[in-house]
Amino acid sequence: MKRYVSVILVMGLLLSGCSKEKKEDKEAPVLTLKEKRIQVELNSKVDYQSFIEKAMDEVDGELISVVKYNEIDTSQIGQQEITYTLKDKAGNETKQTMIVDVVKYFKNKIFSPTQVKPEIVKNPEDITVLVNKVHQLPQDWEPNDLEPIIDSKFRYLRKEANAAFTKFYKAAKAKGIEIYSVSAYRSYQKQKINWENQVKVFGEEYASLYSAYPGRSEHQLGLAIDISYKNQGDNLTEKVASSDIGKFIESDAYKYGFILRYPKDKVSITNYGYEPWHIRYVGVDLAKKLHKQGITLEEYYKEA
Template structure:
C-alpha cells in the first residue's frame, strides 16, 4: 500500500512540475515588440509618392503588411551584442524576442502606462503596465469583450529585466540551472519585457494561466477576436517547434491590427510571418 502511495505522490509531483512548465513557459520568455505604426502609416500615405520605376518598392508601399514584414524581417533585425543575438528593433511593435533573440541588456520600454482594464489582483505592481499603444488596444479589446458578455481579467503584463532576473535566479538557486531554463526565461528573452505582451484569463476558470482557459468561452472568444484589436495568440497550439513554447492561450501580444489580422488569417506564428 505504501508503495502505491509513493507512486501516487511521484505522479502528483510530476504533474505539478509539468504544470509549472506550462504556466511559466512562454510567459517567462516573452519578447517585446515595438511600434511599427509609423511604418504602416508611411506605407499607406506614400504609395502615390513612391517611385514607380521600382515595382517591388511600389508594391510594398501599397501593402502595409508587406512593408511591415520587410522592415522587421528576422534576419535584418538581429546583431551580436555581448556574445548574444540581440534584436535591433526593440521598440518596434513587431519585435521578435524568443529563446534565440534577446533584448538589448537592460532594455526598458519608453512609454509604459497602466491600461484601464480589470486585473485579477488589486495591488500596484509593474505587471499592470504595457506600452501605450498596446494598453489602449487592450482597453478596446476588454470593452468589446464585456459588450459580448465575456469577462476577461488581465493577469500579468510588463516584466522588467530585473524582475525576470530575480525570478530566474530563484529557480537556479532552488532547482538548478537546467530546471530553471525549462520553466523560466533567461533574463532579456521574455516577451513580457517588451511591454507588448500580457497574460489574460477569466474568473470562469479562476484566472489561471493554464490551457483550460483556451477551452473556456472566454478563451475561445479571445482567440477569435484578439486580432481585431491588434493582438495575436503568440504561442499557438502545435507551435512549439517554431516559437519555442507550448500552447499558451492566455498570452497575447500586440503587433497592430494589420499584422495581427494577417497572422490570424494565415494561422501562422510571428516568427513565420517575419520570415522564418
Template sequence: MKKIIGFMLAFLVITGCQAKDDEAPVLSLSKSRVQIALNESIDYLQYVEKAYDKKDGDLIKQVNYTTIDTSTVGKKTIHYDVKDQAGNQSQTDLIVDVVEYFGDLINPVTAQADIVENPDDVTVLVNKLHEIPEGWKPDDLEKVIDCSQKLRHEANEAYTRFYQAAKVKGIDIYTISGYREPETQELYWNNVVKVSGEEHAIQYNAYPRRSEHELGLCVDVSYTTEGDRLSEKVADSALGKFIESDAYQYGFILRYPKDKVRITGYNYEPWHIRYVGVELATQLHNENKTLEEYYEG
C-alpha cells in the first residue's frame, strides 16, 4: 500500500510540474494585401512569413488555407490557420485583388476599389484600388503662389515654401496642374478613351475618383512652360533633382518613382509630387518607400 501511495504522489508531483500549453502558435504573413493577375496561379505558402510554436517549433507544413478563384477579377480573401499539438489555433487573412494588367499597370476599369473613409486626411491612400467617396470635395482650397491652380490650405502653405526655396536656388519652377474637380477628371478620362482608346488611358491617365488631383494634395510641376512640359526630362532638370533631394523637407513625396511602377500602378512621373506632411514624407524618403508600401506595413 505504501508503494502504491508513493507512486501516486510521485505521479501527481511530476504531472503537476508540467505547465499546461494554452498559448497559440505565431502565424504571420509577409503582406496583408497583394495583387494577382487574372488567371495567375498562386503559391499560397509564399505569403506565410512565420508559423511557429514555442513547444512544437516550426509549423509551416501544418498551415492550412482556403483557395480563391483567379479566373474572375475582384477582391478576394485567403484564410490561413494553424494548430499546435495541444490544439491551440491561430488564424489570419490575406486580401487578394485579382486584376487585369497592361504591362505593369492595373486596369482600373475592372478593378474593384475600396472607398476610402478618410479623404480629409493628408496621408490618405488613393490609387487604382482606393477611391474617393462619390460627392466628396475638399472645402479649404486656395490658389497657389504663381497661378490660378488650387491646393488645400495645408498643402498650399507647404508648396509655397517649396516653391520659394526652389526660386532662392535659382531653379525654374512652374505649376502645371493642381486640384481637379471630379467632373473634370471624368471628362479627361472619357476624352482620352474616345480619342486614343482605353488601353492608352489606363497607361497615362487616372480613373475618375482614383486620381490624387481630386484630393487637392498633389501638384504637377515643370521647369518649362513650353513643349512637352510633363515628361521624363523633368527628372534631369534642376527642378527634378531638387524634388529628389529636398521635397520631403516640405512634406512632399515623389509619388510615382521609376522603380516602383508595379507597386504604385502608375508609370514614372518625375513631375508629380504629393503632400503627406513632413513627418511621413521624411520617413518615406529615408526608407525609400511609396505610400502603398507604407500602408502595407
C-alpha cells in the first residue's frame, strides 16, 4: 500500500512538472464581428459565419470554425440578437453580440423606419454624430446655437455649420453659381408633420425613400441643408445633380466640411434614395477623409 501511494506521488510530480513546461493559456481568445447591427429581409436565410471578422487564440490559433452562435427567427419582423461565443481549449471564453432587425424591404432594399427600434444617440451635439433610420435623437432635442443662414432669415444652421455654409455659398457665387436654400434646420415637431404628410400623400414606400421619421432626421441636428438652383423652386429632384450646383457639391463641398449624404451608389447602405441636394456638415477633417475614401458616414462608423 505504501509503495502504491509513493508511485502515485511520483507520477503526480512528473505530470505537474510536465504541465509547467507547457505555456499556460490564461488569455481569452479574440473574437470580433464585422457589424454591430444589421438588417435582414423577412424570411431570409442568415449566413452567420460571414459576420465573424476575427476568431483567434494566442495558443490555439485560428478558431473561426469553433465559434458558436444562436440562430434567429426571420419569419417575424422585429429586433433580435445573435450572440457569438468562442471558447479556447483551456476554457477561456469571449462573447460578442450583433443586433439584427428583421425587416420587409421595399424595392432598392429600402426599409420603412416604422419597422425598427432605433438606438438613441448619446452625443447629439457632436458635429460628426450618426443619425439615420436606426439612430434616433433624444426626444425633442434641439441645438442651442442656431443662426439664420446667408440667403434666408427663416432658415437656420448651427453656428459652425453656418460659417462653413457661408464660405461655400460665397465660393459658389464667385464662380457664378447661385445657391438657393430649400430647407435647413427642422424641429422634431416640424419633421413629424413632414413625415406624416409624405406618408399620407405619397405612401410609406416613397416617404421611407426621401423623408426621415421624426427624431431620425439630420435636419433636426441643424447640420444639414437642402439646396437647389433658383428656377428649380422648391421641387428637389435628381435634376439638381446635373446642375452647376450639383456639380459644385460633388467637386467642392468636402473642402468646406460638407458631404453629399445620400449618394446614388450607396442607397442600400444609407437606406435613403439618391438626394443630390442634401448636404451634411461633419467638419473639414472628416469630410476630406470620407471624400478621399469614397465612403458614407455609415461605412465610416463601421470601420471606426
